[in-house]
Amino acid sequence: MSINNSYIVPFSDLDRTDISIAGGKNASLGELINRMKPLGIRIPDGFAIVAAAYRQFLETNHLEKKLLQVLDTLDKQSLDNLPKVGEQCRKLVKDATIPEECEQAIKEAYRALAADDADFAVAVRSSATAEDLPDASFAGQHDSFLNVRGETALLDACHRCYVSLYNDRAIKYRQDHGFDHMQVLLSIGVQRMVRSDKGSAGVAFTVDPETGHENIIYVTGAWGLGESVVQGAVNPDEFYFFKEAIPLKKHSLINYRMGSKETMTVYRQTGSMENSVISVETPAAMRDRPVLSDTEAMELARWCYLIEQHYGMPMDIEWARDGETNELFIVQARPETVHRQQKQPVLDTFRLQEKGLPVCTGKAVGKAIVSGRVCLVHTLADVEKVQQGDVIVAAITNPDWNTMLRKAVCIVTDKGGRTSHASIVARELGIIAVVGTLDATKQLKDGQVVTVDCAEGDKGYVYDGKLEWEVTETALDHFPQTRTAPMFILADPDRALDLSRYPNKGVGLLRMEFTITNQIQIHPMALVRYEQLPDSPERERIESLTRRYTDKKQYFIHKLAEAIALVAAAFYPKDVIVRMSDFKTNEYARLLGGAVFEPDEENPMLGFRGASRYYHPGYREAFGLECAAIRRTREEMGLHNVKVMVPFCRTIEEGEKVIATMKDHGLIQGKQELEIYVMAEVPSNAILAEEFAALFDGFSIGSNDLTQLTLGVDRDSAVISGLFDENNAAVKALLTQVIRAARSVGKKVGLCGQAPSDDPGFCRFLVEERIDSISFTPDALLKGVEYIVKAEAEGLKESV
Numbered sequence: 001m002s003i004n005n006s007y008i009v010p011f012s013d014l015d016r017t018d019i020s021i022a023g024g025k026n027a028s029l030g031e032l033i034n035r036m037k038p039l040g041i042r043i044p045d046g047f048a049i050v051a052a053a054y055r056q057f058l059e060t061n062h063l064e065k066k067l068l069q070v071l072d073t074l075d076k077q078s079l080d081n082l083p084k085v086g087e088q089c090r091k092l093v094k095d096a097t098i099p100e101e102c103e104q105a106i107k108e109a110y111r112a113l114a115a116d117d118a119d120f121a122v123a124v125r126s127s128a129t130a131e132d133l134p135d136a137s138f139a140g141q142h143d144s145f146l147n148v149r150g151e152t153a154l155l156d157a158c159h160r161c162y163v164s165l166y167n168d169r170a171i172k173y174r175q176d177h178g179f180d181h182m183q184v185l186l187s188i189g190v191q192r193m194v195r196s197d198k199g200s201a202g203v204a205f206t207v208d209p210e211t212g213h214e215n216i217i218y219v220t221g222a223w224g225l226g227e228s229v230v231q232g233a234v235n236p237d238e239f240y241f242f243k244e245a246i247p248l249k250k251h252s253l254i255n256y257r258m259g260s261k262e263t264m265t266v267y268r269q270t271g272s273m274e275n276s277v278i279s280v281e282t283p284a285a286m287r288d289r290p291v292l293s294d295t296e297a298m299e300l301a302r303w304c305y306l307i308e309q310h311y312g313m314p315m316d317i318e319w320a321r322d323g324e325t326n327e328l329f330i331v332q333a334r335p336e337t338v339h340r341q342q343k344q345p346v347l348d349t350f351r352l353q354e355k356g357l358p359v360c361t362g363k364a365v366g367k368a369i370v371s372g373r374v375c376l377v378h379t380l381a382d383v384e385k386v387q388q389g390d391v392i393v394a395a396i397t398n399p400d401w402n403t404m405l406r407k408a409v410c411i412v413t414d415k416g417g418r419t420s421h422a423s424i425v426a427r428e429l430g431i432i433a434v435v436g437t438l439d440a441t442k443q444l445k446d447g448q449v450v451t452v453d454c455a456e457g458d459k460g461y462v463y464d465g466k467l468e469w470e471v472t473e474t475a476l477d478h479f480p481q482t483r484t485a486p487m488f489i490l491a492d493p494d495r496a497l498d499l500s501r502y503p504n505k506g507v508g509l510l511r512m513e514f515t516i517t518n519q520i521q522i523h524p525m526a527l528v529r530y531e532q533l534p535d536s537p538e539r540e541r542i543e544s545l546t547r548r549y550t551d552k553k554q555y556f557i558h559k560l561a562e563a564i565a566l567v568a569a570a571f572y573p574k575d576v577i578v579r580m581s582d583f584k585t586n587e588y589a590r591l592l593g594g595a596v597f598e599p600d601e602e603n604p605m606l607g608f609r610g611a612s613r614y615y616h617p618g619y620r621e622a623f624g625l626e627c628a629a630i631r632r633t634r635e636e637m638g639l640h641n642v643k644v645m646v647p648f649c650r651t652i653e654e655g656e657k658v659i660a661t662m663k664d665h666g667l668i669q670g671k672q673e674l675e676i677y678v679m680a681e682v683p684s685n686a687i688l689a690e691e692f693a694a695l696f697d698g699f700s701i702g703s704n705d706l707t708q709l710t711l712g713v714d715r716d717s718a719v720i721s722g723l724f725d726e727n728n729a730a731v732k733a734l735l736t737q738v739i740r741a742a743r744s745v746g747k748k749v750g751l752c753g754q755a756p757s758d759d760p761g762f763c764r765f766l767v768e769e770r771i772d773s774i775s776f777t778p779d780a781l782l783k784g785v786e787y788i789v790k791a792e793a794e795g796l797k798e799s800v
Helices: 019-039 051-058 063-071 082-095 098-113 153-165 168-177 296-312 382-385 399-405 423-428 495-499 513-520 524-528 539-545 552-571 585-589 620-636 653-665 682-689 689-695 705-713 728-742 760-768 783-800
Strands: 008-009 044-051 121-128 144-149 186-192 200-205 216-223 237-242 253-257 264-267 278-279 315-321 328-335 345-354 360-365 369-376 391-394 407-412 431-433 449-453 461-463 471-475 487-488 506-511 575-579 643-647 676-680 696-700 748-753 774-777
Touching: 008 098, 008 705, 019 044, 019 051, 019 121, 019 186, 019 296, 019 328, 044 098, 051 098, 051 186, 063 585, 082 153, 082 495, 098 121, 098 186, 121 153, 144 153, 153 168, 168 399, 186 524, 186 676, 200 296, 216 296, 216 407, 237 552, 253 539, 253 552, 264 391, 296 315, 296 328, 345 449, 345 524, 345 539, 360 407, 360 423, 369 382, 369 407, 382 399, 399 407, 399 423, 407 423, 407 539, 423 431, 431 461, 449 539, 487 748, 487 783, 495 524, 495 552, 506 748, 513 552, 513 774, 524 552, 524 620, 552 575, 552 620, 620 653, 643 653, 653 676, 676 682, 676 689, 676 748, 682 689, 682 705, 682 728, 689 728, 696 705, 696 728, 728 760, 760 783, 774 783
Parallel strands: 369 391, 391 407, 407 431, 487 506, 487 774, 506 575, 575 643, 643 676, 676 696, 696 748, 748 774
Antiparallel strands: 008 044, 044 186, 121 144, 121 186, 200 216, 200 315, 216 237, 237 253, 264 278, 315 328, 345 471, 360 431, 360 461, 369 449, 449 461
16 A cells, blocks of 8 residues: 555554654554565554644644643542543543544545455554553553444544543553653554454463563464453463474474363444454354464464564564464564563562362462452442452453552452463562453452462462461572582473573473373373273263374373473473383373273382383383374474483393383484483392493482382381481492492483482482482472582582
8 A cells, every 4th residue: 555644654664663653563563564574474454543643633622731731630649530530531532523634644544455445344553652662561551443344433443542542541551650641642553454253363472471481482362353362351272382493493382272262252243333343152163172273373483483583572462363364464563571671580489388179270370379358340340349458359350450450469360361461460560360260250259368379380279268378589690500400300391481490400300190190181001092992981081081183192192292392391401301101000090091901919119110111012002102202392393302211120121121112112312312311219220330321321310219129118108107218328328339330431310309308418418429410399499409509518618
C-alpha cells in the first residue's frame, strides 16, 4: 500500500527508531516487516495512524487544557479519586470528534489495505509513544479491538483507542513511572486480521518467563484468537524449545504440555464494538490436540530466535496461525521487561516446614511461600473488600484490576497460564501466583486464611491455614569457586530451570524413575507388548494415556526424552548424567501393566534390578526404549551434555553385556562424545575398580547401597538403622579404593549419596581424597557447597 499524508504511515515505512512518530508497537511492527520479512517471517500488513493525528485531535477539540485541569485534581499520594478523575477525562475525549481530515485519511488508508473490500477485517491496536520501551512496557494499559469491519466501525475503534489513553490503569501507570500525561501521545495500528479464530494463537517468550533462563524459548497457545491466552481466560498448551538447537537445525522442541483449552475466542459476525468477538466452548476433539504441530511449533521458535538475535535482547512475541491458509504469522513483538531488569545477587530459598493436603493446585508463578486472607474477586466492584496482604482469588484477572492487585501478596486463578495477565502482573509486582487451578473460586472462601507454596518447582499449592516455612538467603555473586565440583541429585525435571541458577557444575545423578512413575505411569513392557495385554481396567487406562500414539512405544520414548531434555537444556552445556532405570521388581510391578511382567521376589533390593535387567530377555526390549529416549535427546535435539550411567553392575562380564546391548540399541560409547559411567555401589565395583575403570568412562559412587552391602545392613530396616554408617572404616576403605583407582587412570569419579550433605567430616574426607565431584539433593546443595569450601580451605592451610 502507498499512502502519502501527514496522518498515515504504512508499517513498511517505519522502523524501531520511530517510536515518537508511531508508538512502540507500530515502530516494532515496521522493524519486523523491514528486517524480518526478508528472512521468511510472515507479519500481517497494515498502517499506523501517527501520533500527529492524536495531537491534531487534542488541538481541534481544545482538550489539552481541559484534561490537565482534571488531572491536576488527582490525589497523587492515595489515588483515592482516580476513578472519578479517569471518568471525567474519558468523557472529555469521548465527547470530542476526530478531525475531518484525519477521518478522511484513515478511510483512504483502510480502502487501500482492504483492496476496496468493504467488510475487510482488521485489528485496531493502541500504540503509545512511551510503549514497549526496555524499562516500561505499557502492555495492556490501553485498549485494542479485533474483527473491526468497515469504515464506520474502524473510526469508532480509533476513537475508543484515544479514550483508552485515560483508562484508570493507564493514568496510574504514567503516574507510577513519572511520565508527563501530555507527553505520552497515542498512535494507532491498523493491521490485517489473521483468521486465527479458525486456527490458533498465543504468546512466546525468548527466555523462560518464570526463571529468565536464556537457553529456553517458551511458546504458549490456544485455539481461536490470542486474546484468550493474553487475558488468561484459558489454560493453554505449552511448548519449550532448546535455543541452541535452532541454528544447528536440530529438533528444538524439547517439552510439550497439553492445556485443557476449555474455551476459544472467535469472531462474532454481527454486533457492536464491545462484542465483536465472543468466547465459545472448545470442541472436545480440539481440546485433545496440540494447537501447533511439531513442525509448526519449531518454525515459530526459529522465528522467535531470529527476532531475538535481531533485537539483541529477550523478546515478548504474539503469534497467530490462520485457520484458512494454515500460515503462521507474528503479529507483535516487544522487549521482555521483567527479567531484563532483574539482577540476581541473592537467592532466597523457601521451604515449607509442615504440610497438609492442598486445597487446590495449579501452575506456579514465582518462587516463594506466602500466607494471607482469601479475597474472592469477581468484578472491579469488589475493590472495596480487598485489603493489603490479601490472597486475591478469581476466575481470571484483567488490566482494570491492576490497582487492586497491588494490594495482594498472591494471586490465585481458575484459568490461565504462565503468559496470562495474572502471571505477568505477579512478576511485575514481585509477588507469586498460582494460575490454572480450575476450581480455586469453588474451593476457597472469603476470609479463609491460606498458605500458598510456589517454591516446589512447576506446581503451586494452596493449603488451608497458616503454615510455617523457612527462608534461606544466599548471596550468589560472591559464591566461591571450588576444585571439587558441586552437582545435583535430581528427580523432578520441572525443577531444573529454577535449580540451574544455583552454584553448580551440572547434574551428577538424574533419576529417570520419577518421570516413569509420575509422567509415563506405564510399565515399558506393557507398551512393547501392548497387543498381548488382557482386557482390563488397566489396559483401558493405558489406552487413555497413550491415545495420541499409534505406536505405543513412542509414548514412553517421547515422554522420557522430554523430561531428560528439559533438564539437559536447563543445565547446558554442563554435564547431565542420566542413570538408566533402577526400579526394583516390586516397584516396577506397581506401574500400569507391570504385574504381568514382573517376578515376585523375596528380596527385591538384591534381586532383578539395574544392569541385570538390561540384557535379560524379560526386559531387553524395554531397555531399548530407554536407549531410544537418550538417543532422541542427544542426537535429534543436540543435547550432547547428556551422559548415561549404569546402576548396580555386579561384574565385569555384566558391564560388557550392558555396553554391547546399548550398542545394539544405537547407543555407542564414544560416538558423539557419549560417555557411559558405572555406579560404584556394589563392593565388587571397588575391589575390581581398575578393571571397571578400563570398561567405563567414570564412576559415580552410590554411597547408600555401598554402605548397605559392605556392612550387610538393610538400609530400610528401622531395627538396625544404627549400624548403617558411611564413616565405617570398611566403607571408607572401599571409597578410597574407587577414587584412587579412577584417578590413577584419569577417569572421572563422583559421589551421590546423603552422607556428605549430613556430615561435614565425611565431605572433608572426600575432598581430601580429591574426588572430582559430589552430588547433593536440591535442599542440601547450598549447605554442601559450604562444606566443600571449608574442607578445601582447611586442606590448603594444612599443606602450607
